[in-house]
Amino acid sequence: MPVFLGGMAAALLGVGDFFGGVGGRRIDHPGAVVSIAWVASCVGAAVAGLYVVVFPPAGFGRTDFYWTMVALVFAATVRPLLYLSMERGPMAVVAPTFSLVSLVVPAVVGPLTGDALGGAELVGVVLAVPAVLLISSEGRLPTTEMLRSGSALALGCLVGVLLGCLSLTFAQITPDAGAMPAFLTQLGAVAVIPLITMPFRLMAPVSSNVRRFGLLVGLIDIGAVISMVIAFQRGNVAVVAAMLGFAPVTTMALAWRVYHETVRRWQWVGAGMGAVAFILFSTAAWLAAVRQISRVGIGRMSPITHPRSGRRRRRSAATGLAGA
Numbered sequence: 054m055p056v057f058l059g060g061m062a063a064a065l066l067g068v069g070d071f072f073g074g075v076g077g078r079r080i081d082h083p084g085a086v087v088s089i090a091w092v093a094s095c096v097g098a099a100v101a102g103l104y105v106v107v108f109p110p111a112g113f114g115r116t117d118f119y120w121t122m123v124a125l126v127f128a129a130t131v132r133p134l135l136y137l138s139m140e141r142g143p144m145a146v147v148a149p150t151f152s153l154v155s156l157v158v159p160a161v162v163g164p165l166t167g168d169a170l171g172g173a174e175l176v177g178v179v180l181a182v183p184a185v186l187l188i189s190s191e192g193r194l195p196t197t198e199m200l201r202s203g204s205a206l207a208l209g210c211l212v213g214v215l216l217g218c219l220s221l222t223f224a225q226i227t228p229d230a231g232a233m234p235a236f237l238t239q240l241g242a243v244a245v246i247p248l249i250t251m252p253f254r255l256m257a258p259v260s261s262n263v264r265r266f267g268l269l270v271g272l273i274d275i276g277a278v279i280s281m282v283i284a285f286q287r288g289n290v291a292v293v294a295a296m297l298g299f300a301p302v303t304t305m306a307l308a309w310r311v312y313h314e315t316v317r318r319w320q321w322v323g324a325g326m327g328a329v330a331f332i333l334f335s336t337a338a339w340l341a342a343v344r345q346i347s348r349v350g351i352g353r354m355s356p357i358t359h360p361r362s363g364r365r366r367r368r369s370a371a372t373g374l375a376g377a
Contacts, residue, residue: 055288056334058280059296065277067303069093069270074304076266082257087250090132092259092267094242097275101236104279112229120225121234127219128238129245133255134212152185152298154213159220159294168224168290171341177333180326181295187323188301220294223285235282239275292334299327 073093077086135151160178164170170178226234250256257263284293302324308314 054338055284055293056296056331056338058284059288059293059334060299060331062277062281062284063297063300064303065273065280066297066300067305068307069273069277070300071304071307072266072273073270074308076262076270080257080260080262080266084250084255084257085263087133087246087255088257088259088263089267089270091243091246091256092264093271093274094239094246096268096271097278098236098239098243100272100275101232101239101279104232105236108231110229110231110233112227113231113233114227117226117230117234118237120222121230121237122241124219124222124226124234125238125241125245127215127222129242130249131212131215131219132242133246133250134208134215149186150209151213151216152188152301153182154210155216155220156182156185156291156295156298158214158217159224160291162217162221163224163290166221166224166290170289170291171337173333173337173340174289174292177330177337178291178295180333181298181330184323184326184330185295185298185301187319188299188305188327217294220285220290220297223282224290224293226282226286228283228286230286232279232282235275235279239278288338292337295330296334299324299331302327 073086073089076089080089082088156178160170223234247256259267281293281297284296305316305320305324309316
């Protein structure tokens with residue numbers, strides 16, 4: 054299930070990025086994309102709030118709340134910086150840099166926090182790194198002049214570290230929290246994004262076109278955010294982060310199909326490597342489920358027996374922070 058949710062989140066994020074880019078092209082203002090992102094956060098907060106009312110969390114303790122607040126800071130900070138890095142470019146430096154760093158951070162730190170990788174998962178993560186690089190770099194390698202020009206490399210590294218930390222933060226939240234972290238991060242982003250961007254005049258006026266594209270992107274993105282949050286709660290952080298790294302595949306395919314943009318051969322090679330990584334992750338998840346069934350029996354299977362859920366509850370209980 055975490056692999057499926059991670060794949061669905063990646064696909065939805067790619068679709069949302071595509072329509073966000075379309076809106077930025079059609080609205081003649083430098084800050085249009087940031088304004089669309091803010092409206093999308095408003096829509097996402099409303100939809101996530103309704104989701105939480107219909108499907109309330111089984112438990113949301115103080116520890117979950119604290120980690121959610123940390124995730125809010127990362128999420129609200131990284132989005133404007135991501136758009137700023139793309140604007141300043143060059144994209145042949147920025148995109149591969151933050152894509153690579155956002156994958157490496159969870160892969161390195163995850164095992165230190167208890168998210169060890171199995172054999173197939175490790176191969177999948179290793180395969181995902183060059184795959185994401187090929188996709189995001191549009192088949193081009195950065196030149197020496199690109200690397201030396203401006204702060205693009207440093208900004209790309211910063212965005213990648215923030216994205217990796219966001220993944221690690223979501224992974225610390227217990228599965229019982231459900232979609233509550235998605236609701237709180239979206240709600241907080243509504244307030245934090247203007248605070249961060251308005252002093253630098255990065256936001257455009259909220260026109261009718263901004264609202265229209267923001268509504269569309271928000272409805273798509275919130276499905277991705279809820280899926281991503283639940284996937285990180287229940288799955289291996291490095292695996293889910295690797296799955297999210299393939300979000301540009303959807304954007305690339307839509308741009309190729311709708312706008313007839315050129316997609317280079319190496320980008321399709323990267324997409325094929327991503328498909329292999331997805332198969333490896335799915336196989337590892339299936340084998341883990343089979344082993345769990347053989348241990349406890351089908352009749353005793355329940356969400357409480359989930360190894361990640363049980364480990365975190367025991368750790369929280371030991372520190373006296375399990376409940377709110």
